[in-house]
Amino acid sequence: MGDSQYSFSLTTFSPSGKLVQIEHALTAVGSGQTSLGIKAANGVVIATEKKLPSILVDETSVQKIQILTPNIGVVYSGMGPDFRVLVRKSRKQAEQYHRLYKEPIPVTQLVRETAAVMQEFTQSGGVRPFGVSLLVAGYDDKGPQLYQVDPSGSYFSWKASAMGKNVSNAKTFLEKRYTDDMELDDAVHTAILTLKEGFEGQISGKNIEIGIIGADKKFRVLTSAEIDDYLAEVE
Amino acid sequence: MSRGSGGGYDRHITIFSPEGRLFQVEYAFKAVKAAAITSIGVRGKDSVCVVTQKKVPDKLLDQTSVTHLFPITKYLGLLATGMTADARTLVQQARNEAAEFRFRYGYEMPVDVLAKWIADKSQVYTQHAYMRPLGVIALVLGIDEENGPQLYKCDPAGHFYGHKATSAGLKEQEAINFLEKKMKNDPAFSYEETVQTAISALQSVLQEDFKATEIEVGVVRADNRVFRVLSTEEIDEHLTAISERD
Numbered sequence A: 001m002g003d004s005q006y007s008f009s010l011t012t013f014s015p016s017g018k019l020v021q022i023e024h025a026l027t028a029v030g031s032g033q034t035s036l037g038i039k040a041a042n043g044v045v046i047a048t049e050k051k052l053p054s055i056l057v058d059e060t061s062v063q064k065i066q067i068l069t070p071n072i073g074v075v076y077s078g079m080g081p082d083f084r085v086l087v088r089k090s091r092k093q094a095e096q097y098h099r100l101y102k103e104p105i106p107v108t109q110l111v112r113e114t115a116a117v118m119q120e121f122t123q124s125g126g127v128r129p130f131g132v133s134l135l136v137a138g139y140d141d142k143g144p145q146l147y148q149v150d151p152s153g154s155y156f157s158w159k160a161s162a163m164g165k166n167v168s169n170a171k172t173f174l175e176k177r178y179t180d181d182m183e184l185d186d187a188v189h190t191a192i193l194t195l196k197e198g199f200e201g202q203i204s205g206k207n208i209e210i211g212i213i214g215a216d217k218k219f220r221v222l223t224s225a226e227i228d229d230y231l232a233e234v235e
Numbered sequence B: 001m002s003r004g005s006g007g008g009y010d011r012h013i014t015i016f017s018p019e020g021r022l023f024q025v026e027y028a029f030k031a032v033k034a035a036a037i038t039s040i041g042v043r044g045k046d047s048v049c050v051v052t053q054k055k056v057p058d059k060l061l062d063q064t065s066v067t068h069l070f071p072i073t074k075y076l077g078l079l080a081t082g083m084t085a086d087a088r089t090l091v092q093q094a095r096n097e098a099a100e101f102r103f104r105y106g107y108e109m110p111v112d113v114l115a116k117w118i119a120d121k122s123q124v125y126t127q128h129a130y131m132r133p134l135g136v137i138a139l140v141l142g143i144d145e146e147n148g149p150q151l152y153k154c155d156p157a158g159h160f161y162g163h164k165a166t167s168a169g170l171k172e173q174e175a176i177n178f179l180e181k182k183m184k185n186d187p188a189f190s191y192e193e194t195v196q197t198a199i200s201a202l203q204s205v206l207q208e209d210f211k212a213t214e215i216e217v218g219v220v221r222a223d224n225r226v227f228r229v230l231s232t233e234e235i236d237e238h239l240t241a242i243s244e245r246d
Helices: A020-030 A080-101 A107-120 A167-177 A184-197 A224-234 B006-011 B023-034 B084-105 B111-127 B172-182 B191-206 B232-245
Strands: A035-040 A043-049 A066-069 A072-078 A132-140 A143-149 A155-157 A160-163 A208-214 B038-043 B047-053 B069-071 B077-082 B136-144 B148-154 B160-162 B165-169 B215-221 B224-229
Touching (some): A020 A132, A035 A072, A035 A143, A035 A167, A043 A132, A043 A143, A043 A184, A072 A080, A072 A160, A072 A208, A080 A107, A080 B111, A107 A132, A107 A143, A132 A160, A132 A208, A143 A160, A160 A167, A167 A184, A184 A208, A184 A224, A208 A224, B006 B023, B023 B077, B023 B165, B038 B077, B038 B136, B038 B148, B047 B136, B047 B148, B047 B191, B069 B224, B077 B165, B077 B215, B084 B111, B111 B136, B136 B165, B165 B172, B165 B191, B191 B215, B191 B232, B215 B232
Antiparallel strands (some): A035 A043, A035 A160, A072 A132, A132 A143, A143 A155, B038 B047, B038 B165, B047 B215, B069 B077, B077 B136, B136 B148, B148 B160, B215 B224
């Protein structure tokens, strides 16, 4: 990594010891659409707003929640194009692991490798950090897991987390509502209510996306009809 | 205390500004508008049509060499709005990529795959300092085997979306407002309606009536998947139909 003309890093320390490019990247994340994740006792749910720039956009051509492996999914807040790069790299890393060890990559390993890529872009020559934070949801032998990865490359495991525009309200709401023994269905309802808190306009299956993974270890994105059903239950 | 603006280079290369913006990408969008051309794309029930202005700045220029509408493969078209030189680079790379795809995988590159490839390339320019973003917005059109007519828009930021109708260039926002009204109830336009909506949108937004030599029109149709640039006679027929209709 490191572009020929730029053999020096663009992300350098300020006199106070801060890496300002990373801070600016976090600002970019903070102005992105809200997304959140909740770890239940028997699964994980991740969700995001899907506000499109115009009604002329074909919403079926856009999917913000992506599958990395059959049992790991990911959502982001921030810059969509940067997210696509990370999805591509992570999928390749997962596949390389599988090729070598003949077993599916554990969630922690995939998160670590993705975070390592993000860290590289804060230190390599001629590149800027990624303008996304990721919420990775997976279910493997260690049970359901939820990780948040930041532009700096640091990652933590969360019981519930939120990112993007409405992060502080969403986190407060989640702190109140979270219980350790939540079931997946309750978690989906809570996720919807959290998104609804800061939602401008009418929430529907067409302008949010929800991905879930349960004990069956199969990550899937809900159809807009399924989301509408959950919305009706929540009303 | 931190030096807020990153040494003042945040406007010169694609690094973050303090507000988390990429100025070079935003300036690339401005470069698209500076070309002073507006383009429109409309997706119908079984066809897609793209229209753009054809401004020939000098009478001595060979008009046939002034074009923004490029076939990428027999079945995929690309309308490039913005800087002509950047457009030609993009088209050259896209043609290469589509041909390699056909060779490697044995089937024609689908519209959305090409659009994603263009967008991913554009993203690289927004993250690596050694290349600036291209000052081009690309409208990619084709008929997909499974999903029918497709129209994708790829921009300098690396975004790409499928569209029912869209616009790019100087009067982009006015055109999108016009098209939103027309497409509000999800109409299923026939081929003629698709072309006429696209042309009349351009005429309405620029507030002028065109001659057939002043616009370029490209189409793909489900019953004839080849990407075609319409001849002046065909454009004339549509223009006449529009003026008779009004």
